[in-house]
Amino acid sequence: MKLVKSAIILTSLGLILTSCSGGAEGADGIQAAPVGQAAPSAISTAQAVITGALPQNAPAVSWTNPASFDHIDYTLGTTSAGSEHTAWTNIGTVTNYTHTGLVGLTECQAYYPSVRAVSATAQTSTTLASTSFYWDNTAPSAVGTPDVSADDATAASSTTTTWVAATDNCQIDHYEIAIGTNPGFTNIQSWINIGNVTSYKLVSGVDGASFSLNEATNYYISLRAVDGAGLSITQNSVAFQVFNPATSLPNMVARLDASDLSSILDNTGKIASNGAFNGVVEDWLDISGSANTHNFYQNGGAPTFDGVDNHVVFNGTNQYLTVANHAELNTATTNQRNITASIETSADITSLQIIYEEGGASRGMNIYIQGGNLYCGFWNINDDGDGSQPFISVSEPIAINTIYHITWVFDYTNYTGAAGPDGDLTCYINGSSIGSTTSTSLLYAHSGAISLGSYLSDSYTHTGSLSGNGGYFNGDVMEFMLFNDPPDAATVNTIHTYLEDKWN
Numbered sequence: 001m002k003l004v005k006s007a008i009i010l011t012s013l014g015l016i017l018t019s020c021s022g023g024a025e026g027a028d029g030i031q032a033a034p035v036g037q038a039a040p041s042a043i044s045t046a047q048a049v050i051t052g053a054l055p056q057n058a059p060a061v062s063w064t065n066p067a068s069f070d071h072i073d074y075t076l077g078t079t080s081a082g083s084e085h086t087a088w089t090n091i092g093t094v095t096n097y098t099h100t101g102l103v104g105l106t107e108c109q110a111y112y113p114s115v116r117a118v119s120a121t122a123q124t125s126t127t128l129a130s131t132s133f134y135w136d137n138t139a140p141s142a143v144g145t146p147d148v149s150a151d152d153a154t155a156a157s158s159t160t161t162t163w164v165a166a167t168d169n170c171q172i173d174h175y176e177i178a179i180g181t182n183p184g185f186t187n188i189q190s191w192i193n194i195g196n197v198t199s200y201k202l203v204s205g206v207d208g209a210s211f212s213l214n215e216a217t218n219y220y221i222s223l224r225a226v227d228g229a230g231l232s233i234t235q236n237s238v239a240f241q242v243f244n245p246a247t248s249l250p251n252m253v254a255r256l257d258a259s260d261l262s263s264i265l266d267n268t269g270k271i272a273s274n275g276a277f278n279g280v281v282e283d284w285l286d287i288s289g290s291a292n293t294h295n296f297y298q299n300g301g302a303p304t305f306d307g308v309d310n311h312v313v314f315n316g317t318n319q320y321l322t323v324a325n326h327a328e329l330n331t332a333t334t335n336q337r338n339i340t341a342s343i344e345t346s347a348d349i350t351s352l353q354i355i356y357e358e359g360g361a362s363r364g365m366n367i368y369i370q371g372g373n374l375y376c377g378f379w380n381i382n383d384d385g386d387g388s389q390p391f392i393s394v395s396e397p398i399a400i401n402t403i404y405h406i407t408w409v410f411d412y413t414n415y416t417g418a419a420g421p422d423g424d425l426t427c428y429i430n431g432s433s434i435g436s437t438t439s440t441s442l443l444y445a446h447s448g449a450i451s452l453g454s455y456l457s458d459s460y461t462h463t464g465s466l467s468g469n470g471g472y473f474n475g476d477v478m479e480f481m482l483f484n485d486p487p488d489a490a491t492v493n494t495i496h497t498y499l500e501d502k503w504n
Contacts, residue, residue: 038066039125051229058099061113069117081129105135108170139231140168146221146237152494154501158202159240166225176224183236215242251485253328255288296321316474320453335412338483344476354471360448361458376408376427380441386418394427394435405499411486431496
């Protein structure tokens with residue numbers, strides 16, 4: 001009779017035994033079939049790059065061995081799981097390995113360590129390849145000189161710095177930047193990793209930076225390009241200084257700065273830093289350094305000085321400052337003007353409040369608050385040869401008890417006559433344009449009184465003409481600047497960044 005076929009699986013021996021008996025012959029046979037060797041797992045390489053003269057050691061490689069095996073083979077290839085550089089080598093039963101004495105490496109070439117398990121019967125597992133590493137022994141080169149010509153440094157930020165990217169035989173990993181008082185020094189701000197960029201502005205309190213800069217002091221940017229191996233090259237900038245509108249911008253004709261205590265005088269002639277200063281602002285001196293001095297003075301009710309925040313405070317009732325008429329300010333025709341003010345509103349932003357006004361019922365420019373909005377206005381009602389320009393304005397809602405930096409720009413430098421193109425007017429608040437409009441007229445001589453904190457001897461708003469004096473400002477003024485030059489949007493942003501760093 002025939003016997004039943006049976007199979008016995010001997011997993012511990014790695015064999016499958018099959019028993020057969022058949023018929024009259026009575027012949028029996030045993031056949032053995034191998035089972036595949038389990039592979040190592042969880043391989044990792046300790047680092048991605050090595051540096052230094054050859055011979056070098058490869059990064060350490062570690063992995064987890066299978067439950068059953070005889071030994072581990074190791075290889076190194078230029079492809080994943082390949083063995084182009086180093087043939088398979090028995091390294092015993094270890095779970096980590098450092099390939100020493102490497103020679104014949106090519107810089108920047110990827111090399112892949114791999115391992116496999118080998119059984120007692122010489123069966124090999126599938127290959128387990130690690131991530132690659134490369135060898136780099138050449139520093140970066142040709143990083144561009146840091147360009148600091150943006151001229152937008154403040155007390156709490158460096159100038160915006162740009163540069164041409166460095167070159168490297170492998171790859172640039174990141175740049176580092178620092179500030180010093182001499183080329184190559186890092187005594188103001190030590191090295192900071194800023195990533196792989198080609199433009200950066202250091203700001204105190206950002207990315208770990210902590211520093212302060214002073215006006216009229218030379219500073220230098222140091223820039224370091226670092227590759228993946230940690231090799232680097234350094235370039236230094238020319239000197240830069242904290243942005244100062246009086247020296248950095250053209251045609252400033254007046255500047256009031258409440259942080260300059262020597263420019264604030266009371267009615268006894270004492271400056272605000274004097275212990276006997278009585279708090280009344282009788283005079284606010286022009287520190288523009290322009291050829292003509294335009295000091296503002298009280299001519300009715302004097303504002304007061306907040307010595308804690310260094311603000312000139314207007315009470316909204318009867319306080320203002322004025323300045324003598326002058327061709328630089330109002331008694332000559334102009335085709336360009338930049339009025340910039342830093343203010344803080346009070347709880348009242350509803351009533352009419354003139355922050356600054358020049359002109360009268362016929363011609364002028366102003367900045368004012370009314371009905372919860374801030375307005376920038378312009379008018380040249382009389383026809384002075386190029387048509388009448390009715391009152392025009394742009395406006396933006398504002399909030400109570402809030403600091404604002406305002407710039408009102410008149411630019412008619414493209415004027416060619418009555419039949420030519422219109423002039424442009426743009427108002428900016430806190431670095432952003434709130435709107436633009438156009439004028440058909442230059443701003444002709446307007447000898448009506450100039451006022452900081454009210455209107456004097458008539459004015460104009462979007463609701464119509466105003467007579468006499470009024471519109472007293474209820475709030476603080478920290479800084480005021482007047483230029484006979486129209487800045488572009490980028491320059492306005494620089495001015496406002498300077499003011500925000502200073503007053504916010």
